[in-house]
Amino acid sequence: MIRFFQRFFCLACFLLCTATLPLSLWADGVWGTTNVRYAFQSKQPVVGEKSLTLTAWAGETVNAQLVLHNVTSQEVLYRTVLQRLKGKGKEQITPKDIALGYVDEVIADTFSNCGKHEVERYGRFMQADRITAQNAFVVPQGQQRGVWLSIAVPRTQRPGRYKGQVIILRNEKIVERLSLTLHVQPRLLPEASKWQFHLDFWQNPYAIARWHQLQPWTYAHFEAMRPYMKMLANGGQKVVTATLINRPWDGQTYDAFGSMVQWVKRADGTWHYDFSIFDRWVQFMDECGIRDEITCFSMIPWRLSFQYYDEASQSFQEWKGAPGDSIYTERWGHFLSAFAAHLKEKGWFSKTTIAMDERPMPAMRHAIAIIHQAAPGLKISMAGYYHPEIEADLFDYCIDEQSPEQPTPAVLERRKREGKTTTYYTCCSSRLPNTFTFSPPAEATAIPWYALQKGMDGYLRWAYNSWPADPERDSRFTAWSSGDTYIVYPKANPSVRWAKLIEGIQQVEKFRLLLAEAKQMGNVERIATLENLLKRIDVTQPETTTMVQVELNALSAK
Secondary structure, eight states: OOOHHHHHHHHHHHHHHHHHHHHHGGEEEEEEOOOOOOSOOOOOOOHHHHHHHEEEEEEEEEEEEEEEEEEEOOOEEEEOOOOOEOOTTEEEEEEGGGGEEEEEEEEEEOOOOOSSSSGGGGGGGEEEEEEEESSSEETTTEEEEEEEEEEEETTOOSEEEEEEEEEEEEEEEEEEEEEEEEEHHHHHOOOOOSSEEEEOOOHHHHHHHHHHTTTTHHHHHHHHHHHHHHHHHHHOEEEEEEEEESTTTOOOSOOOOOOEEEEEOOSSOOEEOOOOHHOOOOOOOHTTTTTEEEEEEEESSSSEEEEEEETTTEEEEEEETTSSSSHHHHHHHHHHHHHHHHHHHHHHHEEEEEESOOOOOOHHHHHHHHHHHHTTTTTEEEESSHHHHHTTTTEEEETTTTTTSSSOOOHHHHHHHTEEEEEEEEOOTTTSSOOOOOOOOOHHHHHHHHHHTTOSSSEEEEEBOOOOOOTTTOOOBBBEEEEEETTGGGGGGGGGHHHHHHHHHHHHHHHHHHHHHHHHTTTTHHHHHHHHHHTOOOOOSTTTHHHHHHHHHHTTTT
């Protein structure tokens, strides 16, 4: 007890003294934490350590964040360098597997729930979120910057301790050396394409075309999309988002979705469908590493109007119809029959789903009946509330985290045995956990753990890159809370949210592997330890994931 009070007294004295120290006595840089968004404008520099130890499996990406504070009386240029991490003998982790970039601020607001709103009504705040590719940047006097470090440990990396230094230069003169040790454990994380966690972020090709000022579906457009989609694949993405009609969600995004299939009414009154863009998109995503499932939207759009090209008038027209109308049944029946035949020809039938998001129950039942009749065996997916009456019809069922009714453990287990996928999603109405620009970073890490706790297979988020007008500067939109419409930035820059989400997915994969190993060995004590670890995750206190990660690494060493 005496030692406790001695330590407490020393800590209190340290905090009291450092709170009043002049800037000139503070260090330029220290190790911070990835669970904090370090604001540019700060009253006092961050108190931290000069050395850091990380633990990882081979094949895992680990993150760290250091904090720089301009302690001079003028604007200065900072540069951070980490050349390599050296192990025993010739073993090393080279710069190609290490990324350093400062965390830039964007304009954000606060939680606003769902629906249209005046942007300024919910505040205007700066949040550090965009991880840039820059390791050199100007910092005004008295300001601070977070610098994000990611190490993608090669799958062939030998176990051991790898040591190096992050060198901090101020106006090209070395002012700090922060020590870094990476302990690579004798464990291997499978490559992202083999992760069990079912990640589904809806992609928006049209936003990328607008930002890069490219004509959609040109060669240049596909090449511009490649780094974004490879980054998504490296996060374990399983699903390709495809559109069968124009504006399936009407105009809810800054860049509306077009159709990847052109419906054509010939001059003789017959119907033809051009699948060429759809085919190129699916093939492109396969090249990027996303190939498990193709979800196709939507038989029940927000506005029940369907665009087609009329050869007789040589113009685009629309036909209107709702589920239950004879014209709706006829047109969709004809399309689905042709689409199913095309999918079988391409070898994609078994992994394609006709996708819907929450719509009135009678409409969904009509649509499901048409699919079963016109294209027997074609899978169906849906995102929305849980409805037991249509659950058996849905191959991929993503359930709103706030749905009044949730599937029972018995239903989830049955769906697993049947080879079906069950996930959950958060959206504009989910205050916590979520991936808004202002969400504490640890919330993103908690999301995969929450899915595992619930007995679900993964997580869906409706917007990977549906950027607002100026996403690098302002993350707000005319509807929903800031950051709701995207989680990665132009130039394929990740966000703090994205990095922390992938961190959580990797932890969940490690947990599954350790649990499977314990069950195979019949190690009852280890099984109980892991199961208790899972129970300790609390989404209302997302930083519990940090403690669990430490214990996972300790278990990995045994």
